[in-house]
Amino acid sequence: MRFRRLCATALLATGTLLAPTTPATAATTCQEVSYPVQVGLTPLITTQETIAGTLCTPTGATTIQVLIPGGTYDRTYWNVGFEPETHSYTQSQNKAGFATLALDRLGTGKSSKPLSALVTASTQASAAHQVIEKLRPRFSKVIIAGHSIGSAMAMIEAGTHQDVDGVLITGFTHKMNYITVVPVLANMIPAGLDLGYLTTAPNTRYNSFHKPGPLIPGSINFDESTKTVFAATEAVDTILLNTVIIPISRRITVPVFLVVGNDTHFCSAGVPLMGSDCSSPAALKADEAPFFPATPRLDTYVLNGYGHSINYAPNAPDYHKAVAGWAKSI
Template sequence: MRFRRLCAAVLLAALIPVPSTANAATTCEDVYTPVQFGLIQQTMYGRLCVPQGARSVQVLVPGGTYTSGYWDIPVDGETRSVTRAMNGAGVATMAVDRIGSGKSTKPLSVLVDVPSQAQAVHQVVQNLRSRFAKVLVGGHSIGSAIAMAEAGTYHDVDGVLVTGMTHQWDYVRAVPALTNLIPALLDPKLSLRGLDVGYLTTAPGTRYTMFHAPGPNIASVVSLDESTKDVVSAGEFVTTALMSNLVLPVSAAIDVPVMTVQTSADYFCGTPPLGADCSSAQALVNSEKPFYGRAPRLDGFVVNGYGHVFNFDTKTADRYHAAVVAWQRTI
C-alpha cells in the first residue's frame, strides 16, 4: 500500500507543471537548420537559448559584417547581451548567422540578398512554431531589413523588432561611411576564407568611427569588434536600400505589432527626409508610422549618445532591454 501511494505521488508530481521564474535556468544549444535559399539548399546556424517554461521566442538577425554574437557581446558580463536580458525575462532567443557569414554556409555572393535571407529565416521561424506559442523576428541594420521582409512576405510571426534601421536615411553621412568597405578577400584575416569579390567587410581600424562613434572609444570593446568582424554581400546592401527605403517599403505589408529602436546619432536619424526624427520615442513613432500602414501598433525607443551598433552601449542597455520585454508582453 505504501509503495502504491509513493508511485501515485510521483505520477502526480510529474503531471503538475513547475512554475517558471525570470531567473529560471536557461539551456542553450547550437542549431543548424537546413534551409531552401533561392533555388539551392543551405544551412543557417543559430544559437537557441531557452529559459525554463518559455512560451515565446525571438529570432534575432544581425547586421552586415556581424554574426549572431552581436546579440550576446562577451564583455562586461551580461550588460551588453540582448539574449541574456531576454532569457532572464523568460523569453527564448534564437540568434542566427545570416547565410554567407559566421557558421552558416557560404554560397556565391551573387545569390545572397535580402529576399533569400528572409526565405531562410522564414524556415527557422517555421521550425520553432511547433515549440513556442509566440514567435517574433527582430534584426539590426541589414538584419532589420531581413526581419521586415520575412514578416511582410510570409506573415508567420507575432511581432517585429526593428533596430538600427529606419525608412529615411541621412545619405550625407551614410554614403561616406560605406567607403570603409573593402572586398573580404583583401582583408588580412578574412581573405583566408576564400570568398568571392562580392563579399565585403570593413577596412582594418575603421569600426569605431563607422559604427561606435560618438560612443566611448573603449579599447577592449573596439578590439573585440575588430577581431570578430565578418562579411556582408553587396547584394544585401542593394536590396536593403530597395526594400527598406521610401519607395515601396516591404514594411507596408507587415500586419503585426512592430517596435522600432534607434539611436539618435545613427545614419538613419536626422531631419526627415534625411533620417527619421529620433528626437524622442514618440517623434520616432510619428516619423516611421506611415511606412507601417497595416501594422496594428508601432512602439518606439530612442538611444542617445552611441553610434550605429548600440548593443555595445552600457548606459541605456537596461532601459532598452526592459522596453523590448515590456513591448513583447503586450503582444
Template sequence: MRFRRLCAAVLLAAFLPVPTPANAAQTTCEDVYTPVQFGLIKQTMYGRLCVPQGAKTLQVLVPGGTYTSGYWDIPVDSDKRSVVRAMNNAGIATMAVDRIGSGKSTKPLSILVDVPNQAQAVHQVIEKLRPRFAKVIVGGHSIGSAIAMAEAGIYKDVDGVLVTGMTHQWDYVRAVPALTNLVPALLDAKLGLRGLDVGYLTTVAGSRYRMFHAPGPEVPAVTSWDEATKDVVSAGEFVTTALMSNLVLPVSAAIDVPVMTMQTSADYFCGTPPLGADCSSAQALVRSEKPFYPKAPRLDGYVVNGYGHVFNFDTKSADAYHAALVAWQRGI
C-alpha cells in the same frame, strides 16, 4: 577521530548540490544548424538557441552586415551588453542566427545573397521552431532589420517585429561616406583566407569604432573584440536593403502585426526628414515611421542617445533598453 570527521565532511560535500548562478540552470542553450532553401539552392543557417525553462515567447534575432549572431550576445561585460542574456533572464527564448554567407552559416556565391533569400531562410528557421512557442518575434539590426521586415511582410508567420538600427529615411550625407570603409573581404588578412568571391565585403582594419560606435566611448576591449570578430556582408544585401526599405514601396507596408522600432539618435538613419527619421524622441520616431507601416496595428518607438549605430554595445542605456523591449513583447 579527526580523520573520520574529515572523511565524513568530504563525503557530505560530494553529495550536496553545488550552487549555480541565477538563471544558469534554468536556461538551456544549443547550437542549431537548420537546412534551408535559399532561393533555388540548399544552404544551412546556423543559430544559437537559448530557452529558459517554461518560455512561451521566442525572439529570432538577425544581425547586421559584418556582424554575426554574436552581436546579440556580446561577451564583453555581457551582463550589460548581451540582449540574449537579458531576454533569457526575463524568461524569453532567443534564436540568434548567422546570416547566410557569414559566421557558421554556409557561404554560397555572393550574387545569391540578398534580403529576399535571407528572409526565406529565416522563415524556415521560424517554421521549425514555431510549434514550441505561443509567440514568436522576429527582430533585426541594420540589414538584419530589413531581413526581419521582409520575413514578416512576406510570410506573415510572426506575432511582432523588432526593428533596430534601421529606419525608412536615411541620412545619405553621412551614410554614403561611411560605406567607403568597406572593401572586398578577400583583401582582409583573416577573412581573405575563406576564399570568398569579390562580392563579399568587410570593413577596413581599424575603422569599426569610427564607423559603428562613435560618438559612444571608445573602450579598448570592445573595439578589440569587434575588430577580431568582424565578418562579411554581400553587395547584394546592401542593394536589396535600400530597394526594399526606402527606395521603392517598402516591404514593411505588408506587415500586419505590432512593430517596435528602436533607434539611436546618432545613427545614419536619424536626422531631419527626409534625411533620416526624426529620432528626437520616441513619439517623434513613431510619427516619422508610421506611414511606412500602414497595416501594423501598433507601432512603438524607443530612442537611445549618445551612442552610434551598434548600440547593443552601449552599457549606459542597456538596462532601460532591455526593459523596454521586454515590456513591449509582453504587451502584444
C-alpha cells in the same frame, strides 16, 4: 537505447539539434543549432544551404525571438562577450523568460557561404522564414528581430510571409542618411570569400558604428575581433524594399517596436530623406508611422548617448528592458 537513437536522428534531420545542451543560467539552456534552407534568385533555381545559430531556452518559455544581425556582424552581436552582463541582448531576454535564436546570416559565422551574388536581403529573409517554420509549434509566439540590415530582412520576412507575432527593428529607419552611409560602404574591403563579400577596413568600426558613443577600448576591440562580412547584394533590395520607394513594411500586420540610438546613419534633424526624426520617441513614431499603415501598434524607443550598434552602449540594459516589456505586452 534504440528509441533514443531514433529521436536523435529525427532531431538532426529537421535541423533542430546540433550539439548537447549547456547551461546559460540556472534556468536557461543554450545549444548550437543548424537548419537546412533552400535559397535562390528564382523559385526554379535554388541551392541547399544551412543557417546556424545559438538557441537559448529558459524553462517554460513559449515565446521565441529570432535575431538577425546586421552587416559585418554575426550572432555575436546579440551576445556581446565584452561585459556581457551589460551588452548581451540574449542574456537579458532569457532572464526575462524569452527564448532566443541568434542566427548567423548566410555568408557569416557557421552558416553556409554561397556565392555572394545569391545572397540578398530577400534570400536572407526567406531563410529566416524557413527557420521560423521549424520553430512552430514548439513556440506559440514568434518575434522576429533585426539590427541594421538585419532589420530590413526582418521586415521583408514579416511583410512577405506574415508568420510572426511581432517585429523588433533596431538600428534602422525608412529614411537612410546616405551622406553618412555611403562613405562607410565605400571604405569596405573584400573579405576573401569572393569579391562580393565585404568587411570594414581595420580600425574603422568606432567611427562607422559606435560614434558618438564613448570610445571604450575593450568594447571596440571585441567588435573588431568578431567582425565578419556582408554581401554587397544584400544592400540592393534593402534599399529598394525598405525605404520610401516601396516599403515592404506596409504589409506588416503585427505590433512593431522600433529602437534607435543617436544614429547618424538613420537619424537626421530636419533634412528630408536624410534620416528620420529621432529627437524623441514621439517624433520618431510620427515620422515612421506612415510606413506601417497596417500595423495595429507601433512603439518607438530612442537610446541616447550611443550610435548605430546599440548593444555595445553602456546603457544598453535600458533598451533591453524596454524590449522585454514590449514583448510581454503584445
